[in-house]
Amino acid sequence: xxxxxxxxxxxxxxxxxxxxxxxxxxxxxxxxxxxxxxxxxxxxxxxxxxxxxxxxxxxxxxxxxxxxxxxxxxxxxxxxxxxxxxxxxxxxxxxxxxxxxxxxxxxxxxxxxxxxxxxxxxxxxxxxxxxxxxxxxxxxxxxxxxxxxxxxxxxxxxxxxxxxxxxxxxxxxxxxxxxxxxxxxxxxxxxxxxxxxxxxxxxxxxxxxxxxxxxxxxxxxxxxxxxxxxxxxxxxxxxxxxxxxxxxxxxxxxxxxxxxxxxxxxxxxxxxxxxxxxxxxxxxxxxxxxxxxxxxxxxxxxxxxxxxxxxxxxxxxxxxxxxxxxxxxxxxxxxxxxxxxxxxxxxxxxxxxxxxxxxxxxxxxxxxxxxxxxxxxxxxxxxxxxxxxxxxxxxxxxxxxxxxxxxxxxxxxxxxxxxxxxxxxxxxxxxxxxxxxxxxxxxxxxxxxxxxxxxxx
Numbered sequence: 001x002x003x004x005x006x007x008x009x010x011x012x013x014x015x016x017x018x019x020x021x022x023x024x025x026x027x028x029x030x031x032x033x034x035x036x037x038x039x040x041x042x043x044x045x046x047x048x049x050x051x052x053x054x055x056x057x058x059x060x061x062x063x064x065x066x067x068x069x070x071x072x073x074x075x076x077x078x079x080x081x082x083x084x085x086x087x088x089x090x091x092x093x094x095x096x097x098x099x100x101x102x103x104x105x106x107x108x109x110x111x112x113x114x115x116x117x118x119x120x121x122x123x124x125x126x127x128x129x130x131x132x133x134x135x136x137x138x139x140x141x142x143x144x145x146x147x148x149x150x151x152x153x154x155x156x157x158x159x160x161x162x163x164x165x166x167x168x169x170x171x172x173x174x175x176x177x178x179x180x181x182x183x184x185x186x187x188x189x190x191x192x193x194x195x196x197x198x199x200x201x202x203x204x205x206x207x208x209x210x211x212x213x214x215x216x217x218x219x220x221x222x223x224x225x226x227x228x229x230x231x232x233x234x235x236x237x238x239x240x241x242x243x244x245x246x247x248x249x250x251x252x253x254x255x256x257x258x259x260x261x262x263x264x265x266x267x268x269x270x271x272x273x274x275x276x277x278x279x280x281x282x283x284x285x286x287x288x289x290x291x292x293x294x295x296x297x298x299x300x301x302x303x304x305x306x307x308x309x310x311x312x313x314x315x316x317x318x319x320x321x322x323x324x325x326x327x328x329x330x331x332x333x334x335x336x337x338x339x340x341x342x343x344x345x346x347x348x349x350x351x352x353x354x355x356x357x358x359x360x361x362x363x364x365x366x367x368x369x370x371x372x373x374x375x376x377x378x379x380x381x382x383x384x385x386x387x388x389x390x391x392x393x394x395x396x397x398x399x400x401x402x403x404x405x406x407x408x409x410x411x412x413x414x415x416x417x418x419x420x421x422x423x424x425x426x427x428x429x430x431x432x433x434x435x436x437x438x439x440x441x442x443x444x445x446x447x448x449x450x451x452x453x454x455x456x457x
Contacts, residue, residue, distance in 0.1 A: 001027050002154040004098070006065050006080060009040065012097045013090040015082035018073040023080070025064035028150040030091070030143060037062030042091050043069070044143060051087070067091075088142055095146030096177045102149070104133075104156050107290055108178045110163040110171055110209050111186030111222075112202065113336040114283045115140065117275065117311045118186050119160050121287035125304040126294060130157045140164030145174050158294075163209060166364065167195040171205050175212030182293055183209040186286050187222045189335035193366035203231045210237050220289045222282070223248035242289040243282070250292070252285040257346050260317055269298045272306045276326070277315045277343035279336065313446065315343060321456035322431040324353065328438040329445035332362045334372050337438065341383040344436040348384075353434040357385045358421070358448050359399075360439015361392035370397055377401025381410065387428060390414045391421045391443055418444050422451040431456070 003024045010017045027039035032054035035041055041058040043051030043066060052070050059066070065080035067090055073081040084090040099106065107122060109115050116138055123134040133152040139145065140162035148161045163174045175183070188203045196202050206228070210219045216238075221228050223241030232239055242250040255264040261274040262281050266288055273284050288301050310316045313330035324347065328340045341357070348355035357380060365372050377398040380388055388410060390399045399412045413428055415421040425448070429435065435452070439445045 001098075001150045001152065002102075004040075006040075006082075009065075009067075009094060010082050013067065013082065013084050013093050015067065015084050015090070017080070017082050019065075019076075019078060019080035021065070021080055021082075023064055028091075028094075028147065029058075029063075030147070032057045032061075035061050035063055038064050040064055041066045042087050043067065044087050044091075045069075091146045092142060092173070092177050095149050096179065099149050099177065099179050102152070104152055105158050105181040106149075106178050107158065107160045107182045107184065108163050108175060108180035108209060108212075109161070109184045109186065110165070110206050111184075112189040112191040112206075112333060113339075114186035114279060114286070115162045115164070116330075117280060117314055118184065118283040118286050118290075119162055120311050121284055121305060121308055122290050123160050124308045125287065125291050125296070125301055126158055126160075128304055129296065129300070130294065131155050132158045132160065134160040135162045138162060138164070140174075142170075142173065145177055149178070165195075165205055168201070168205055169208075172208040172211050175209045177212075179212050179214060180209070181214050181217050182220065182290055183213055183217065184220045184286060184290055185209065185222060185228065186283065187335070188225055188228050189333055190365060190368070190372065191333040191335075193368060194364040195366075197366065199227060200231075203227050207231055207235065210235055213237055218293060220286065222286070224282075240289055242285045250285060250289045252281060255281055257343075259347050259350055266301075267298045269302050271302050274306065274308060275310065275315065276317055276347065277339050279339035280315065315340060318449070320452050323429070323452060323456050324351070324434040325449060325452060326434070326436045326438075327446075327449050328436065329360070329443075329449065330441065332360065332438050332440045333365070334362065334376065337362065337376055338379055340436055340438050341379050341385070344385070344434065345383040348434045351434060353432055354386045354430065355384065356387040356389070356429065356433045356435040357383075358389045358435060358437045358445065359391070359395045360418070360443030360445050361394035363440035363442050369394060373397040374401040377403075378405045381405035381407075384408065386411065387433075388412045389421060389425075389428060391418050391439060391445065391448075392416070395439065418447050422447055425451055426455050429455070 003026045006021045025040040133156045135148045224243035241248045253265045316327040318325040380402040396414045
């Protein structure tokens with residue numbers, strides 16, 4: 001982050017200032033543990049912590065100033081305190097103004113699945129040609145998006161940010177902060193239905209990313225998703241579509257899945273992608289639609305993408321002893337579950353391995369939760385999973401449905417929590433199994449992957 005005047009910050013966020021505001025700061029932080037000398041600290045109150053409790057620590061570490069929402073200035077005589085009504089709102093206001101003054105382009109990505117992988121592919125390709133900065137991990141909310149913008153160095157030319165949502169209006173808010181030059185919607189599927197109620201509402205929420213587009217910005221959408229395409233018809237912005245459908249502006253063809261990736265053709269050039277699963281093909285063609293806007297050739301893209309590293313906990317292919325593990329336990333919804341099962345089925349059959357699915361609950365699906373889990377059970381049976389281990393009460397619904405649907409000897413084992421499942425893995429997992437581990441974040445299935453490493457490494 002370039003240096004910024006404390007006085008100017010106070011004016012932007014309409015703060016009541018105490019102490020010396022004549023200085024500057026270089027960096028914004030909301031974590032007292034990682035605060036550096038000369039940074040500005042925003043005291044954010046969360047469910048399990050309150051940044052105001054750590055004001056003494058941040059000043060002891062050399063913070064230039066602190067933005068607070070409590071009347072605590074009298075406790076810190078001589079320190080620069082900027083008081084506002086809402087520190088998170090102030091963080092967003094400052095980030096929006098900082099982005100307006102910055103010289104970099106912004107790529108903003110949203111979608112029900114694939115945001116992080118698409119971001120990683122775009123970053124991996126563009127960094128060969130431009131100075132780029134991307135979201136650290138999945139920094140995609142009202143705190144993460146501002147921190148992503150502040151994290152860019154003055155020399156950076158492109159910032160790639162994720163915009164997430166679990167309630168209406170969140171994307172519209174975040175896009176006004178990011179003010180993207182390019183907005184990408186990877187797809188729209190049932191996810192966070194608890195907060196939205198319908199897939200149509202999700203589509204409208206994702207499309208609000210275009211509200212913050214720069215004057216000559218472009219909206220890139222998945223052209224295979226008819227709901228998304230239809231919802232775009234009244235959008236007065238430049239739109240580019242990608243996908244497998246004939247009507248897409250950028251079309252992927254001749255998809256050939258491989259054990260650890262896929263081969264496919266875009267614009268007459270064969271692409272080798274070392275990330276498994278059909279979802280990653282979709283992510284790659286989306287990434288090309290973005291990269292093309294910066295003047296790259298499809299040959300540039302093909303050369304770069306063949307060296308993309310695996311994305312942690314997102315269909316990450318691991319070799320643990322004689323086990324092959326598909327670590328996809330970062331999150332889950334019905335669409336990503338189907339993609340992961342298709343990947344498991346393909347690799348299992350090609351390697352002649354027993355396909356095993358360690359399945360956790362899918363969260364935030366609202367009134368249709370049980371229906372979606374029953375449908376998941378049908379997908380499990382169609383994928384010819386041989387051993388199904390479920391974690392959680394909802395995943396048990398999938399196990400029951402799979403048992404009813406399967407026309408073969410499907411073994412199922414169900415556990416209430418991840419600890420119980422880990423304690424019993426050695427009883428059921430065999431050498432040479434291929435194992436998909438996937439569920440929503442609340443299940444914490446990464447513990448299963450660590451237990452497999454402990455047992456089989």
